[in-house]
Amino acid sequence: MTSTPSDKVKSSVAELEDITMPSLGADMTEGTLTQWLVKEGDKVNSGDIIAVLETQKGAIDMEVYSSGTITEILVEPVIEVPVGTILARIALAEPSNKIVKSVVPAVDKVNETSVPVVETSPVNKQVNVLDVKISDVKASPIARRLAKEQQINLTGIIGNGPQGAILLNDLTPLLTDKKQLNSKKLKFAGTTEQNMRNAIAVAMTKSKQEIPHFYLSVEVDITSAQQWLQQQNQTSPPEDHVILLALLLKALANSLVKYPKLNGFYQKDISQSDLPQGDHFEQVSAIHIGNVISLRQGGLVVPAIHDVDKLSITELMQGLRDITERSRSGHLRSSELMDATVTVTNMGERGADSVFGIIYPPQVAILGFGKVRDIVKVVNDDMVIAQVLTLSLSADHRVIDGMLAAKFLNYLAKKLQKPECL
Amino acid sequence: MSSTYTQQNIQQIIIEAIQEAAPEIEQEDINMDEDIREECDLDSMDFINYLIALKKSTGVSIAEGDYSQVNTFNKMLNYLSAQLSKNPQA
Missing domain, CATH: 2.40.50.100 (RNA polymerase II/Efflux pump adaptor protein, barrel-sandwich hybrid domain)
Known part of the structure; x- marks a missing residue:
């Protein structure tokens, strides 16, 4: 670390x-x-x-x-x-x-x-x-940040805050970028749902503009994983029930131990000038997997399950149940929303074959899980029916190359062939 | 000890368990003979939380082997009625 x-x-x-x-x-x-x-x-x-x-x-x-x-x-x-x-x-x-x-x-x-x-x-x-x-200028942190982003000189501006401190609203008229102005205004005016919508819009637009994403996917045979799950769940009470997502997360965590370059943060050096020399990737040894959870009223949260590589499947299931429940009841903890080192989006349940996510900065990778499908597969000149799903990866090309990403995905697919070892 | 559950009780228990996973769902939103997961938009984690809530309130533990017997509201009602009359919770 x-x-x-x-x-x-x-x-x-x-x-x-x-x-x-x-x-x-x-x-x-x-x-x-x-x-x-x-x-x-x-x-x-x-x-x-x-x-x-x-x-x-x-x-x-x-x-x-x-x-x-x-x-x-x-x-x-x-x-x-x-x-x-x-x-x-x-x-x-x-x-x-x-x-x-x-x-x-x-x-x-x-x-x-x-x-x-x-x-x-x-x-x-x-x-x-x-x-x-x-400096000698009083300004709220968000005004300061905006000023830095927009290169507005704060000296000489008298704001509407206490003792003339500059507030966000004092700066918005100075913004040259109309679109940005509109989105900022909207953000402060809308309902909570609209706020969330706008917040997602801003963050995802920024991610797509700044991060050179590339995408790849593999189709993974999960027949044995599904059989293993069926055996586990056939007679077990609901609190011991294991779902496919838990296996996928566990396999992902194990794969990240082997390929740590996908786990961490791309840090911008904002104390320096705009030159990118100070930017760097910070590899993180802890594996905290953020899970995209759609809220029923719209929007989403991405709480992390911590140290997934160190959890048993049972503990991981408890973690998943727990964050799902607390996402609904409103008791997520601040750290859970801040410290994910990689993110997973699971669209399979909603019926999409594959999903290529937008990276959640400053992370450098997001995994997508598609729905489970039956296919006909050729094994030793015979046709067999297999269950597959599409594993996808969106990665930050500033940190990760295609070859590494492909190796990583294939390793993950291999891990899923032996669910009993996860 | 004889069963203290009526059909109406059980119906209420099921609704409350569904609402633990999907708070905005009301009984009139649910078609009683359609797949409950689709009716209430429950993903597999929600479904497990629904079953856990039912276990807490009734003591009845439902394993995956029995899922096909509980996949609609009415089927769940019948399943729980049968289980509870067989083996009423203390």
């Missing part, structure tokens, strides 16, 4: 860290804090649920990624804020070691690394949302 924790100012006193509105995927732009589950002075451990958020992905349990003491609550519910807004601060129990941070999509790191800790010490609680002071 190559993690490159950001350089922080070390000091002998407890180090402060900002807790921000998380980006739960590249398609999320803002979230609503609906409830704090901690108060100032509370001790928390990494992984504790500290707040409840309402997002384009439904209600989310927000976790904290460090252990320490909550020193300040800066934002009171109920309030909608852009991704990256500082919600609270935590005094770290130990010097920062940002394991989770290193696998968080680098969507929103514009401000984080360049802010010395000393400067973020609280002076004015009232303007907390906006007091990230990098």
Whole structure:
């Protein structure tokens, strides 16, 4: 695992860290804090649920990624804020070691690394949302990000925020790109469903424009896998029932151990200029598989099952049942939506023969599973009936070459021939 | 102990189990003799969650071998009625 924790100012006193509105995927732009589950002075451990958020992905349990003491609550519910807004601060129990941070999509790191800790010490609680002071210009994080994207010089603009801080709305009239303006406006006006639709539109458009996708597929014989499943499920109670998807995910995880180049993040070096030299692929040893789950009311969420390579089939089934249930009930955890290292879309159940997904940045690959079909196959000059499905792969050509992708798919197909070994 | 389940009880139990997987479904949305998975748009994971919910509320455990006997609402109703009268939950 190559993690490159950001350089922080070390000091002998407890180090402060900002807790921000998380980006739960590249398609999320803002979230609503609906409830704090901690108060100032509370001790928390990494992984504790500290707040409840309402997002384009439904209600989310927000976790904290460090252990320490909550020193300040800066934002009171109920309030909608852009991704990256500082919600609270935590005094770290130990010097920062940002394991989770290193696998968080680098969507929103514009401000984080360049802010010395000393400067973020609280002076004015009232303007907390906006007091990230990098230069002399006050601006909200999303305005800053937009300004960077659109190369707008913020100096001299007086915004409508507290103390003249520049807000997103102050910048929208300056945007030259009308389409972008319209989509941004829409995003803030629509219903939740419309929000989700727009969020998907923005994220997927960006992915398709930035990532040089290439696609390949193989037809895999899953007759033995299906037989194995039938034996397993014939008499077992529903809670022990195994579905094909679990075998596919397990085989995928095992294949990624062998072909780790498909598992990780393509990181943009946004602290530098626009030159691509700083961009690099960060291979990740943990295998967290994001599963595209369609929400019944429309839209989708992509919660991850963690460390799939280390789970038994039974544990994996529990994980799948669990995320499906919580996607419906609104208790997905923030980390589950942030740290997938690869994604799977399973269209088979809905009757499509194959699906070629759009990569979810900063990941570099998405697998597609099609529906199970009966075919006639020639085996030793005889015709036999076999069950097959199409495995597809969309991959990022900046990181992966066709030959590697083909080897990977064939390895995965081979793994599925021995379901009892998964 | 005699069975405390009436047809109406069981019907209600099935609806509630379906709603665990598909919260927006109402009884009038379902054609009782059509494939329940298609009627309620349940994928295989939803279907398992539906069966688990039924097991929680009735104690009846349904294995894949019996799926063909429970694939419509009415078939499920008959199946559960038979199971519960045979072996009522304590």
